[in-house]
Amino acid sequence: MQKLKKLFSSDLMSDSTPTQRIAYIAIMSAFLVVCNMFFEFKLADTQFSLTIFFSALTGLVIGPVYGFIACFLGDLVGFLYNSGGFMYMPWIGLAMGMVAFISGFIMNCFDFKFKFAIYIKLLLVCLLTFLVCTVGINTTAFWIMYNTRKVPFMAYLVTRLFVQGQIWNSVFNYVLLFILYPIIIKIKSLIKPKTQQDN
DSSP: OHHHHHHHOOHHHHTSOHHHHHHHHHHHHHHHHHHHHHSEEEETTEEEESHHHHHHHHHHHHOHHHHHHHHHHHHHHHHHHOOTTOOOOHHHHHHHHHHHHHHHHHHHHOOOOSTTHHHHHHHHHHHHHIIIIIIIIIIHHHHHHHHTTSSOHHHHHHIIIIISOHHHHHHHHHHHHHHHHHHHHHHHHHHHHHHHHHO
């Protein structure tokens, strides 16, 4: 039962009322809308975005399932607010949601006891989200949509990662996660005792 509880939420969310959980999801969704609108910039042909970082952070803070919901809603609301004239691409929201789900699942459901376990879990987060979300969901969806399978998948993958620079965007986001997540843990450890005292 405890494992199932961790599948849905983090320690912070499990100590919250239903109203507070809805508020956390809404806040993180709004945060992701802002991220999608203002935290994107281009360097040469590479477009940098903090979407991977903020999606992972959402899953780490509010848990796998709630994180997935927040990220998917954040992408959808961001598109509805400002589509930029482009069509809606639901796989982007799905990929963002899966980044949050995988991140929250690994951090909440795996209880490693050895030294530097946090960094091993972060490494797992980076590898799995890259393979499942960047390669498995986004690249595959763009390949099907724009190439109609005329270009072999591996050739398109190499082009997207190294010519379009998606690999550098991913590395940039993952480095931020390694640097900032230990700070997030300290913040969560400050929040949790307060919620326990309130109960």
